[in-house]
Amino acid sequence: MTGLLYLIPIALFLGGLGLAAFLWALRSGQFDDPDGAAARILLDDDLADEDQDKED
Amino acid sequence: MSAELTIKSGAAGLGCPSGLEPGAPDVLGEESALIDPAPFVRRRNGVSELELAVFGAKCAGCIAKIESAMKKLDGMERARLNLSTGRLSLVWRGAAFAPRMVMQALTEAGYRAAPFDPAAIESDHDTEGRFLLRSLGVAGFAMANVMLLSVSVWAGGADMGPGTRGLMHWASALIAIPAALYAARPFFYSAWNALRNMHANMDVPISLAVILALSMSVYEFFAGGEHTYFDAAVMLLFFLLIGRYLDHRLRWRARAAARDLLAMQATTARRLGADGVIEPVAARAIEPGDRVLLSPGDRAPVDGVIVEGESHADVSLVTGESAPRKLRPGDEIHAGVVNSSARLVMRARATVENSLIADLARLIEAGEQSRSRYVRLADRAAALYVPIVHTLALATFLGWWLVFDAGVRASLMTAVAVLIITCPCALGLAAPAVQVVATGRLFKRGVLVKSGDALERLAEADTMVFDKTGTLTLGRPTLTNREALPAGALEDAASLARVSRHPLSRAVVEAAGPGKAAEGAVEFPGLGIEGVSGGERIRFGSAEWVGEVERVSDGDGAALETWLRRGEAPPVRFVFEDAARADAADVIRQLSDRGLSLELLSGDRKEAAAAIAERLGLPAWRAGVSPQDKAARLGELRAAGARAAMVGDGLNDAPSLAYAHVSLSPGTAADASQAAADFVYLGGGLEPIAEAVDVSRKARRRVLENFAFAALYNACAIPLAVLGFVTPLIAALAMSGSSMVVTLNALRLSANGPGGGDSAERSP
Numbered sequence: 001m002t003g004l005l006y007l008i009p010i011a012l013f014l015g016g017l018g019l020a021a022f023l024w025a026l027r028s029g030q031f032d033d034p035d036g037a038a039a040r041i042l043l044d045d046d047l048a049d050e051d052q053d054k055e056d
Numbered sequence: 057m058s059a060e061l062t063i064k065s066g067a068a069g070l071g072c073p074s075g076l077e078p079g080a081p082d083v084l085g086e087e088s089a090l091i092d093p094a095p096f097v098r099r100r101n102g103v104s105e106l107e108l109a110v111f112g113a114k115c116a117g118c119i120a121k122i123e124s125a126m127k128k129l130d131g132m133e134r135a136r137l138n139l140s141t142g143r144l145s146l147v148w149r150g151a152a153f154a155p156r157m158v159m160q161a162l163t164e165a166g167y168r169a170a171p172f173d174p175a176a177i178e179s180d181h182d183t184e185g186r187f188l189l190r191s192l193g194v195a196g197f198a199m200a201n202v203m204l205l206s207v208s209v210w211a212g213g214a215d216m217g218p219g220t221r222g223l224m225h226w227a228s229a230l231i232a233i234p235a236a237l238y239a240a241r242p243f244f245y246s247a248w249n250a251l252r253n254m255h256a257n258m259d260v261p262i263s264l265a266v267i268l269a270l271s272m273s274v275y276e277f278f279a280g281g282e283h284t285y286f287d288a289a290v291m292l293l294f295f296l297l298i299g300r301y302l303d304h305r306l307r308w309r310a311r312a313a314a315r316d317l318l319a320m321q322a323t324t325a326r327r328l329g330a331d332g333v334i335e336p337v338a339a340r341a342i343e344p345g346d347r348v349l350l351s352p353g354d355r356a357p358v359d360g361v362i363v364e365g366e367s368h369a370d371v372s373l374v375t376g377e378s379a380p381r382k383l384r385p386g387d388e389i390h391a392g393v394v395n396s397s398a399r400l401v402m403r404a405r406a407t408v409e410n411s412l413i414a415d416l417a418r419l420i421e422a423g424e425q426s427r428s429r430y431v432r433l434a435d436r437a438a439a440l441y442v443p444i445v446h447t448l449a450l451a452t453f454l455g456w457w458l459v460f461d462a463g464v465r466a467s468l469m470t471a472v473a474v475l476i477i478t479c480p481c482a483l484g485l486a487a488p489a490v491q492v493v494a495t496g497r498l499f500k501r502g503v504l505v506k507s508g509d510a511l512e513r514l515a516e517a518d519t520m521v522f523d524k525t526g527t528l529t530l531g532r533p534t535l536t537n538r539e540a541l542p543a544g545a546l547e548d549a550a551s552l553a554r555v556s557r558h559p560l561s562r563a564v565v566e567a568a569g570p571g572k573a574a575e576g577a578v579e580f581p582g583l584g585i586e587g588v589s590g591g592e593r594i595r596f597g598s599a600e601w602v603g604e605v606e607r608v609s610d611g612d613g614a615a616l617e618t619w620l621r622r623g624e625a626p627p628v629r630f631v632f633e634d635a636a637r638a639d640a641a642d643v644i645r646q647l648s649d650r651g652l653s654l655e656l657l658s659g660d661r662k663e664a665a666a667a668i669a670e671r672l673g674l675p676a677w678r679a680g681v682s683p684q685d686k687a688a689r690l691g692e693l694r695a696a697g698a699r700a701a702m703v704g705d706g707l708n709d710a711p712s713l714a715y716a717h718v719s720l721s722p723g724t725a726a727d728a729s730q731a732a733a734d735f736v737y738l739g740g741g742l743e744p745i746a747e748a749v750d751v752s753r754k755a756r757r758r759v760l761e762n763f764a765f766a767a768l769y770n771a772c773a774i775p776l777a778v779l780g781f782v783t784p785l786i787a788a789l790a791m792s793g794s795s796m797v798v799t800l801n802a803l804r805l806s807a808n809g810p811g812g813g814d815s816a817e818r819s820p
Contacts, residue, residue, distance in 0.1 A: 004220065008227050012201055019197040026189055036139030039116035 092324055092336040093155045093171035103133065106155060107172040108144045110162065113137060118167070125165040129153055144169065171324075182308055188301045191239040195294040198235030199287070202228045203788070206287040210785045218280065225277045225284050232286035233270055239293045240266050242300060258438040258484065261445055262296060265289075265475040272472045279465065288476045288787050295481040295795045303488035306495055307507055325357040328401060339408050346404045350395040352557035358408055362387045364401035366581040368558055370394040370532070377525065377660050379616055380533075380559050382582060392707050397558040398581045432509045433756075434487040437763055441483065449474045452778045466780075474777040477787050478770055482794040486762035489802035494755035497806050502723075502738040503748050510734035513718035514748060515756035516699050520647060521690065521712070523704030524658035524668055527722065528640050528742070531705070533559055533616050533632035535567040545628045549620045552577050552585040552596045560618050561585070561596075563632055584618070592623035602627050636668055643742040644672045650749060652701075657681050657689060659708050686712035703745060705729055720745060751805075758805055762798045769794045 025031065098105045113122060119137050122144065126135035131152025137144045146158065162169045205224045209216065240263065247259035266289050273284035327335045328347040339357035342348060347363065350356060368380040371393050380396060383389060389402055449471045456467035495505040505511060525531050538546065550568030553561035555577045574594075577587035584597010595602045602621040616632040648654055656677035658665040665679035681689070690712050693700040702709070702716035705725035713719035713732040721733035730736050737744035773790050776782050 004223065008205070008223075011204060012227075012231070015197055015201045019193055022193045023190065026186065026193070031189075033138040033140045036119065036137065039119055039139055042116040043120050 092326075093159060094336045095324055095338040095341070096171035097155050102150050104146075104148050104151065104155075106146045106158065108146070108158070108162070108169045109172060110137065110142050110144045110167050110169045112167050113139060113142060121165050122162065122167060125161045126158070129157060129161060143172075185301070185304055185308055188242060188297060188304055191242060192294070192297040192301055194235050195239035195290055195297055198231050198239070198290040199294045202232050202287045202290055206784065206788070210783075221282070222277075222280075225273075225286075228284065228286040229274060229277060232290050233274070236266055236270055236289050236293060239290070239297065243293075243296070257435070258442065261442055261475070262292070262479060262484075265472075265479045266293065268472050269476055272469060275465075276469070281465075281469075283469070283784050285472065285476060285784055285787070288784055288791070291788060291791055292476065292479050292481060295791065296479075296484045299481075299485040299488045302485075302492045306488065306492050306505075309495075309499075326351075326354075342404050342407060344404050344406055348402050348404055350400040350402060352395055352397055352399070354395050356389050356391055356393045356395070356402060358391050358404045359406045360389055360402040360404045362389055362400055363403045365399050367398040367400050368396050368582075370396050370559060384582075397556060397561075398579070432487070433512050433759055433763075434483065437483060445475070445478045448478070448774065448778065455778075456780070470777070470780045473780070473782045473787065474774065477773045477777045477782055477790060479791070481791050482762065482766040482769065482798045485795055485798050486766060486802075487759050489799050490755050490758040490762065490805060493802050493805045494751050494758075498735075498744075498748055498751050501744055501747050503744045504736045504738075505748075506734050506736075510718060511752040511755050512759075513699070513734065514701060514720075514752040517701040517718055517749075518652060519655065519693055519698045519700040520652045521655045521657055521693070521700055521702045521716070522674070523702075523706060523709045524656060524660055524665055525634060526705040526724065527703055527709075528656070528668060528672065529634040529636050531634065531724075533563045534635040535563050535630060536633050536635070537629070537631040538567055541630070542628060545620055547571065548589065548594055548622065549596050549618075549630065551589070552587050552594060555579060556585055560616065560630075560632055564618075564630065589622075594620070594622050596620045599627075633667075634664065636672060637740065637742055639741045639743050641672045643746050644674060646746045647749065648673075650746075652749070653698075657686050657712070659683075659686075659706070683708040683711050687715045690715040720748065754805060758802055762801055765797060765801070766794065 030037075093106055093108065096106060110122065113119065119139060122137050123135050126132055126144070126146060129148070129152075131149045132146065133149060134147040135144065144162075159169060205228045209221055209224050212220070243259045243262045243266070246257065247263040250257040250260060269285040269289040269292075273286050273289070276282075276284050324336050325339050325342055326349040327337050327342065328349050329335055334349060342358050348357065348360065352367070362383050362385050364385060366385070367383050369383050369389065371377055371381050371390075383395075383400065389400075391408070452474050453467050453471035456462040456470050457464060462470075491511055494511055498505055522528050546564070546568050549564050550571055551574040553564040553568075554571070554573035556562075556579045558579075574587040574589060577585055579585045580597070580601075583601040584595055586593065586595050586597075588594070597618060599617070599619050602619040618630045618632075619627040620630065621627040644654060654674050654676070656665060656669050656674045658668075658677070658679050659681055660679060662679040665677050668674075669677035678689070686709065690700055690702060694715070694717070699717040702713050702719045703721070704710075704713055704719070705722050707729065709721075709725075710729045710732045713721060713729055718735075719733045720735040720737060721729045723730075723736055723738035725733070725736075735748055737748065769790070773782070776786070
């Protein structure tokens, strides 16, 4: 049972990592445009070359 | 003309067939579709910023098309379209190009757009939603981790020594207490506000259950007890926060969509300076005494007097009259009137706040107060539920303590178990989950729902009152005697009419289809159009002007008509009327099949109202009704015990929309009416009304089913809890189980698919 002494902190740390990631995502606007994010993966090829340069 | 053509192709959607695209060009006119956004541009640190609402963007192709069109403008630094909200935010260097170019480029790409007022954007951040989401995240984290520990305690059972169990409880407490105190703040605030105002809402028992569960668990832990409720406290919060967040998002999205629509209305005006310079300004900036230029298609931003020009105006949004009204210098013009034929200059007599709209706004406010007394289903359930639960918990405690002599600690634990297991998780999820699914389904069909309780109120409606002009009818004249016209007459008339923007001319052009405009044709405002063809003079206009002497006595004004005369040949009569929408009769029948009693209230002439009522099969109608009378009629219905739904679009309908039990308004309606309405439906037909009635009735049934389930669940769980058989394990299973059943039941509403009204019969 002594394994628990480090297993519980590890579990908590991993959970905390997930929570921190969620809060970061929330703060940095990842949830601002869910529909757009899903659609944008299909883009890029349609843009003309000059537009892609501007994108950078 | 070219502007009109590009807008038409834009309305067709260019591969984005969306029912959400309001069929607005015919109402707003070509000119106002190109609002000059200059007054809404923010300039700071050498860059210009502009936010626009873009309508009709639905897919990746739209993003690419819009953003690349924007980036083609020289000097554009950033152009990003938010597909979820339909906002396009633009940043460009200095004054690299005129803001009007942006609108032009968007129109050419096939999308309609409207600028946002920067002041409105500032108040636009969804802080409450963020707060709820953060709380939800923390509660979710705590729930998962505490559950991990709790499950091992439950599963460990007798094998686990008190030392290990103590460690588990200790770790649980360390996670659960701070997390619960953090995540329960939305409930604490709301409960505290309610208590301060001397009444109790659903958040009072929730807060009490959380606090009691936490403090009893701490006490148990130190007393070396076997059971703690840390997991129950955080799980409760997690489920309740989901319901709370759904409810919030529902209202937020509806409000944002409504604001987008309002941005479409005439927010800008063209002010004519003393030196003759035309300056685009926000409508709010118009002061009494300013001269405002109204091109054909423009909407008067404020009340005023015509000082220059002669034209016809569409007053249907203001009075409900379908016939165009003639305007001459010296005539009054009200805010919301659309100029339809020739250039006008008006002198403002009031600001936006003091215009006609303000009078109506007072009536609207009075109506909304009477409506705010509506109590939501969930609150009605809570009002029954809260006292029962509190009494039960107290009785449990007293019973075990005094009657069965179980000791304070054991009695209190049992009472806490009762509070936790009866905590309204399912109740808190029951209504919002259903309403989110229902509004999502309606949204796809082009109906915006302003609030969750609007659905409940529409489901209760037993009477539906319609406005005529612009609601049941198209709100503009169409040619009716096309078959009776001699050969060639329509083509002749249309070639003349193409040079004019008069509503009757447009109706003729629409009937004739595309073609050439007559060369050298001249419009005489107030009279008609004259041209030359085949060496003969052709006139298209009023009876007097073309020389039709017998018909000059235009006394009754029963019909809208114009005359066409070629040379000295006898004149040909063109008759127009404000035709009913294509699906109106159909939808009226569907609605009366659904048990609604229907009625027509029109501000228009008696003949026009009677004709429409008869054609559509409306049993009851009244004509010539003033806005006050309309509101009074809805008051009468309310007094008679009817729950009336009002459908209307004009400013004259706005007070009655507010007085009605529930109200619907088309996306082309005046902004005051859209603000007063609970539902705004887009697109050219009335079919969304029937759909909204169906979905709201189904949603009500689901909500009631959910409540019934919650009641059943409580009927089973409460006796167990009162008798002291409930352990934290059972509480956890019961809570998550009931929440899941309620959510799944809500999802059934969308599983019926996009089928229209007929899907009502499919569900049991």
